Amino acid sequence: MADGRATELWDLIGGAVQDVEVWCNACGHHGVVATRGLIDRFGSHHLVGAVAARCRCRRCGSKDLDSRPDWRDRGPGVVTRHTPDEDRG
Numbered sequence: 486m487a488d489g490r491a492t493e494l495w496d497l498i499g500g501a502v503q504d505v506e507v508w509c510n511a512c513g514h515h516g517v518v519a520t521r522g523l524i525d526r527f528g529s530h531h532l533v534g535a536v537a538a539r540c541r542c543r544r545c546g547s548k549d550l551d552s553r554p555d556w557r558d559r560g561p562g563v564v565t566r567h568t569p570d571e572d573r574g
């Protein structure tokens with residue numbers, strides 16, 4: 486289903502993207518939600534792509550929504566500041 490590692494809300498904190506974009510497949514309505522607010526509601530390990538399943542379109546009431554990190558303002562030059570702390574042993 487997902488290609489590569491799924492992005493969690495926590496991954497956005499401290500990264501280049503601070504918001505999650507949610508849009509409606511039924512009517513095209515979309516909005517941007519602050520990641521910190523989502524963490525307060527769902528927890529830091531909630532998947533970004535799963536946020537949509539918890540939302541409903543304010544315009545048409547559809548639950549056919551998608552969500553992703555809001556890259557729009559950042560451009561293609563993604564700076565990865567995440568440094569995995571490998572297990573030692």
Ligand SMILES: [Zn+2]
Nearest residue numbers: 509512542545
């Ligand atoms: Zn809609």
